[in-house]
Amino acid sequence: MKPPIGIRDVALRADVSVGTVSNVLNRPDVVAAATRERVLAAIAALGYVRNEPARQLRSGTARTLGLVVLDVGNPFFTDVARGVEEAASEAGHAVILCNSGESADRERGHVELLAAQRVHGVLITPVRSGQASPRWLRERGISVVLLDHPTAEPDLCSVAVDDRHGGELAVTHLLAEGCERIVMVTGPAGVHQAAERHRGARDAVRLAGRPPDVLEVLPAPALNVACGLRAGEQLLARAVRPDAVFCANDLLALGLLQATVRAGVRVPEDLAIVGYDDIDFAAAAAVPLTSVRQPRHELGRTAAALVIAESQAPAEHEHRQLVFMPELVVRESSRRPRRAGWP
Amino acid sequence: MKPPIGIRDVALRADVSVGTVSNVLNRPDVVAAATRERVLAAIAALGYVRNEPARQLRSGTARTLGLVVLDVGNPFFTDVARGVEEAASEAGHAVILCNSGESADRERGHVELLAAQRVHGVLITPVRSGQASPRWLRERGISVVLLDHPTAEPDLCSVAVDDRHGGELAVTHLLAEGCERIVMVTGPAGVHQAAERHRGARDAVRLAGRPPDVLEVLPAPALNVACGLRAGEQLLARAVRPDAVFCANDLLALGLLQATVRAGVRVPEDLAIVGYDDIDFAAAAAVPLTSVRQPRHELGRTAAALVIAESQAPAEHEHRQLVFMPELVVRESSRRPRRAGWP
């Protein structure tokens, strides 16, 4: 099988022209049934596989999507990615998955690479909100959808979840459970999602008519398990411990849970914990974790659908900013025992 | 920025021929410094981005790798993928990540798609051991490396971890801790890795001079948290419970741990648990999980390096079958208290 099989080889064997073979592949209906069968037989016999880059070069349309996420190690993003992949392959597209690792430089590198590949469209969770990468792509005629990140710009599609509302849900719940000293563990300063969740948390305090100092902030350098552990140790070292922690992310919450349980702190009796994302490991933790669920799969699916729609009809495309609603899932980690005598 | 910028536009602006622009891009050393600067300036001014598919068509060499894994939801594979991505981008390659979800049909679909893309090489953790997909790719001139799967075939590269030895380590440890009734929770029948770990487990029993019925097998329908939960419930329902469980995978182990802890079983006093893969969540579990660590990152890196090496010099390439050694990481979940009076 040394010489690669091309469309000419197929044409030769089926005794038709190359144009006809191409038609069988792309517009089977214009080819007579008998001819079509003959060509398909030749394709099968030779084991021909279409050269996609050549097709793309001539036709100008790619069958590839780019997906740039903040952290492939975070199950939230892998679930989003699965949704994207599902919708993409239904539409006959491949997905190039890139991991920016929360680094703007790496994001930039991946975006340039995707542009060079002339992908059909790009789904991106930007590292920073400035939208440099999305703009750069659009200037080069590539459709972009912001993923898990809202935008006010009317000329950009976005799919997001209402993080502010999610934060509000979490803290409202903690206040209702009778918590008095809540710490929110957020991410690094630039992370938009974490900042919004914090705003929502403050809203909840205000709406409950409580003084602002009920809620304190503890920033973590990254949104992963290791940083959660460290945050937990910091809190344990305090003279006055909080009675509840709201983490910007389940990874942080799981790390924090580990640190506290190991130190003998009872969860939720001594300390209530709420996470965010409701990843599968949250329910599977030894103390099942209360968390704010996001429709991750739907998020990926709709983002992919939007970018495919946009790139197929760029002219009459209406840019849309979709916002999904999060949902609180209460589990053991935040269910405080009612005081005796209460109903 | 309506009309896409091509190499001709750059040539025109820099007042050189298209050949020279191409040389600046691919063999900068043959171009005079002054000319080179002029061309680079034009590229920057116009915001030119190379059309990779066109390059690939003419030159015949792609800058893209395909990676097909069993389950992107499993942190083991995402860590492997990170290693692959790291090595690939150092060599200037993009990675198309595909998820077979342990389905042979989906694997086949992805493999055909990668072949159509004319990727430079493919790294694949095959769903079945028959090697249909790898062979099919090789017949079409695409380099293949088996990932996390050994092979006896001398004409295929592979990178694997000694699963049999890993299984032996795990069960030897449990026996040394004094466990008498061990259950191994394996995966579905076809999964090669799980089967090897089971063989290793039996080796351990034999080498310790114990009767074979010390070790019992409980197959799970898939290697995920949900199946681990179910397996745990099954074991709890038994009249005679085992005193140790070895899971083919950390996801199973975490699910099982959750089920048992929730039911009030003490880990490790009543039940010792050992997992496999040593994913980050294993250490962060409420009862830190003893596990068999695999060099996942290295696995990905070396596999990528191998496939790049093979596809760059297919002629003199020597196929290699690499096997890494796993390592037991003992944590709380299997550390049984010594009986009083012992040293």
Added chain:
DNA sequence: CTGCCGCGATGAACCGATTCAAACCAGAGC
């Protein structure tokens, strides 16, 4: 019998970058 119609098939031009034989040019050597 002739002319027209339309379905199917044809094949050459083309997409954008790479490649390479050939042209070009400046300076060295005779």
Added chain:
DNA sequence: GCTCTGGTTTGAATCGGTTCATCGCGGCAG
């Protein structure tokens, strides 16, 4: 002054499909 040399630059051919104007042919109306 002329040739030779080595470093640069040129431009046409090329990669493998897609596209589309064109052609062949059988059937049908006039």
